[in-house]
Amino acid sequence: MREEEEIDLLLIHGTVVTMDAEQRVLMEGAVAIRAGAIVAVGPSAELAARYPDAPTHDCAGCAIIPGLINGHAHVPMSLLRGLVADQQLDVWLFGYMFPVESTFVTPEFVRTGTQLSCAEMIRGGTTTFVDMYYFEEEVARAADEAGMRAICGQTVMRLPTPDAASYDEGLERSRRFIEQWHGHPRIVPTIAPHAPYTCTDTIYREAAALCRQYGLPMTTHLSETAREVQESRAERDATPFGYAARVGAFDVPCIAAHGVHATEDDMILMREHGVGVVPCPTSNLKLASGIAPFRRFLEAGVRTGLGTDGPASNDDQDMLTEI
Numbered sequence: 001m002r003e004e005e006e007i008d009l010l011l012i013h014g015t016v017v018t019m020d021a022e023q024r025v026l027m028e029g030a031v032a033i034r035a036g037a038i039v040a041v042g043p044s045a046e047l048a049a050r051y052p053d054a055p056t057h058d059c060a061g062c063a064i065i066p067g068l069i070n071g072h073a074h075v076p077m078s079l080l081r082g083l084v085a086d087q088q089l090d091v092w093l094f095g096y097m098f099p100v101e102s103t104f105v106t107p108e109f110v111r112t113g114t115q116l117s118c119a120e121m122i123r124g125g126t127t128t129f130v131d132m133y134y135f136e137e138e139v140a141r142a143a144d145e146a147g148m149r150a151i152c153g154q155t156v157m158r159l160p161t162p163d164a165a166s167y168d169e170g171l172e173r174s175r176r177f178i179e180q181w182h183g184h185p186r187i188v189p190t191i192a193p194h195a196p197y198t199c200t201d202t203i204y205r206e207a208a209a210l211c212r213q214y215g216l217p218m219t220t221h222l223s224e225t226a227r228e229v230q231e232s233r234a235e236r237d238a239t240p241f242g243y244a245a246r247v248g249a250f251d252v253p254c255i256a257a258h259g260v261h262a263t264e265d266d267m268i269l270m271r272e273h274g275v276g277v278v279p280c281p282t283s284n285l286k287l288a289s290g291i292a293p294f295r296r297f298l299e300a301g302v303r304t305g306l307g308t309d310g311p312a313s314n315d316d317q318d319m320l321t322e323i
C-alpha cells in the first residue's frame, strides 16, 4: 500500500455534516483521519474500499460534525454550578458571585474548574471556547493539556478581583499573561474588560492598546440587561455598544457577549466594525435578562455566535442545548 493511502482511523456509517460550501450532509458517510487531520470525506462504501486495512470506528446512529465553538464562557465556574437560582443578573453577580469569588477563587480553583469544564465540553462536541475569568493562565494551561482551542481573556475591572487589588495590577497581569502565551498554536491569550458598568474609559482604552500591540481580539460583556442599557444611556449618553465604540473597544476585533438588548443602531455599529456578538440563550433566560434578537443579528449581517456563559448561570456547557 502506498504511504498516502495509509490512515490512522476511519469513521464509518455516520451522518456526516460537512459544513462545506454546498452544506452537504452525507447520510451514510465516512471520514478518514491521518496524523490528526481529515484527509478524506465521502460515502462509507467508497472510503471503506479505498482504506480496506484502516482501523475503523462504527458511527452508525451518530452524527459526525465539525467541533462546536462555545463563544462565551467562564469555565472555572463549574465549581460554582447551582450556587444560586431565581435571581436577576445584578443581584446574582454583585450579591452572590463577586463575594463568593473573592473568598474562594485561587489558581487551584481555576485549574480544577477548567479541567472539569473541558471534560464536559469535549463530551458535548465542543472543541473551542472563548473564556473570561481570573488567573487566566490556569485556564490556558488546563485547556492546552486537554488538547482544546481557546481564546483566554484575563478579566480586568475597576473593582478588586481575586487576582488583582486594582485595575492597574489587572492590566499588568494581563500583559504578563499575554507575553507568556502569545504565539501558542491553540491558545490565544488576551484581555477581557468585564463590562462598561464595572470598568472605566481608561481600562477599555488600555485593553484596546494591548490587543492592537499583539494583534489580539478583545472580549467583553455588552447590553446583557435592559437596566444596563438604561443606566448606560443615563450615565454615558450612549448604549453599551455605543460606549464601547467610543472608548476604542471596536478598533480591534471584538467578541461581545450577550447583546440581548442591542438596538438597530448597535447592529449597524457591529456590522461596520466586524464585532462578533454572542448571545447565551440559557444564561440569558436563567438570569431573566431576556431573549437576544438573534434573527435580526443575522438579517443585519452581524457576525453571530452562541455561548453557554459560565456554568453558574447555565447549569451545563452543552452547545447543542444553546443551538
Ligand SMILES: [Zn+2]
Pocket: 072, 073, 074, 221, 257, 309, 310
Ligand atoms: Zn459572561
